[in-house]
Amino acid sequence: MNTDASLNIQKQRVERGIVARKDDGGLIGAWADSEDKLGEPAVEEAQDIRQALNIAKQKGWRKVLIQSDCKGIIDKINARKAEDPHIGVILFDILKLRQVFTECSFSFIKREGNFVAHHLAKFAINLMNDFEWQEFFPDWLISLARNDVGASAPAL
Helix, strand or coil: CEEEEEEECCCCEEEEEEEEECCCCCEEEEEEEEEECCCCHHHHHHHHHHHHHHHHHHHCCCEEEEEECCHHHHHHHHCCCCCCCCCHHHHHHHHHHHHHCCEEEEEECCHHHHHHHHHHHHHHHHCCCCEEEECCCCHHHHHHHHHHCCCCCCCC
């Protein structure tokens, strides 16, 4: 699963994108949402990761790899440190949620390899409702996913 959060300061909105794929890069699901608020980048990125884990848990998936282009958050999760005063509660939730899975790993991926989630977050800027795709995906999303294949990072 790839995650990305984006802040639009002018519109005072936070946009989020999550994409789930099979090992071969094929799409399983995609989610885009936004909300009116002034957010902090690290907080929003951590919340996006927590949301991805909640989706995976709801779907009953047992093995997940979460990729994010927010290296600071990924490093804190992998170090199993939830002491951060701004995002400690979210990190604690993530560390608890990871125990639900038989395999759960987190890795940093550069923006170029996180393009689908990033594009979904940007797509969400004008949404009034959350968007979710499963089984059937728009052509533009399939095309973006094909371009992303091979750009994944190994699990740490």
